[in-house]
Amino acid sequence: RKEVEQDPGPFNVPEGATVAFNCTYSNSASQSFFWYRQDCRKEPKLLMSAYSSGNEDGRFTAQLNRASQYISLLIRDSKLSDSATYLCVVIPNTGFQKLVFGTGTRLLVSP
Amino acid sequence: EPEVTQTPSHQVTQMGQEVILRCVPISNHLYFYWYRQILGQKVEFLVSFYNNEISEKSEIFDDQFSVERPDGSNFTLKIRSTKLEDSAMYFCASSDRGGRDEQFFGPGTRLTVL
Numbered sequence: 337r338k339e340v341e342q343d344p345g346p347f348n349v350p351e352g353a354t355v356a357f358n359c360t361y362s363n364s365a366s367q368s369f370f371w372y373r374q375d376c377r378k379e380p381k382l383l384m385s386a387y388s389s390g391n392e393d394g395r396f397t398a399q400l401n402r403a404s405q406y407i408s409l410l411i412r413d414s415k416l417s418d419s420a421t422y423l424c425v426v427i428p429n430t431g432f433q434k435l436v437f438g439t440g441t442r443l444l445v446s447p
Numbered sequence: 448e449p450e451v452t453q454t455p456s457h458q459v460t461q462m463g464q465e466v467i468l469r470c471v472p473i474s475n476h477l478y479f480y481w482y483r484q485i486l487g488q489k490v491e492f493l494v495s496f497y498n499n500e501i502s503e504k505s506e507i508f509d510d511q512f513s514v515e516r517p518d519g520s521n522f523t524l525k526i527r528s529t530k531l532e533d534s535a536m537y538f539c540a541s542s543d544r545g546g547r548d549e550q551f552f553g554p555g556t557r558l559t560v561l
Contacts, residue, residue, distance in 0.1 A: 367547065368547040374490075377536070378554065378555075379538055379552035379553060379554050379555055380490060380538070380552050381552065382549050382550075423489075423490065427547060433478060433480070433495040433497075433502060433503055433542075433545050433546070434480075434492040434495060434503055434505070435480075435482070435490075435492060435550060436492065437489045437490040437491070438489060439488070439489040440489065
């Protein structure tokens with residue numbers, strides 16, 4: 337089983353739509369959970385952390401469900417500029433420093 | 448805003464040659480990392496470096512790879528004898544305090560091995 341699994345998409349949505357991405361992780365003792373954004377051929381950039389209590393930042397909400405080992409990202413009122421690949425990232429308990437990435441979910445927002 | 452820089456942006460080399468990829472981390476950061484991303488695949492951890500030594504490395508980071516912080520600003524990744532399968536984007540990252548602290552990524556070096 338992969339450490340971090342994501343639906344690769346692409347998700348094609350119109351501007352203004354709400355879209356949700358999901359991710360599962362295999363190591364129940366994982367420490368920290370993030371969503372990163374990666375534009376084509378660019379470096380990953382931290383979008384936000386995911387917590388059990390939820391984390392909302394403007395149009396973006398990240399949620400962690402430890403019992404189900406599941407992380408979600410909700411984007412409301414999608415913009416054209418949201419088009420990118422969204423990477424689910426976990427810090428496993430085996431090391432406090434390495435980031436373990438999922439393969440990413442591609443989002444395409446159209447006018 | 449401080450940023451991680453990497454040189455060169457693109458490196459083309461022949462199989463069996465040595466390459467050195469260079470990174471300048473954010474100046475007050477103490478933890479340094481290398482990741483790679485083969486085209487169309489996920490980002491993979493290679494190595495982390497703190498206090499002038501490797502703190503963690505992946506299975507990918509075999510004897511062909513080495514890292515060094517030769518001075519107070521640069522952080523390098525050396526591949527001793529490149530293979531075709533080393534072709535990838537290599538990202539350097541740095542963080543202030545390690546652990547769960549945000550890792551800031553450089554723009555990457557695209558390595559092409561012919």
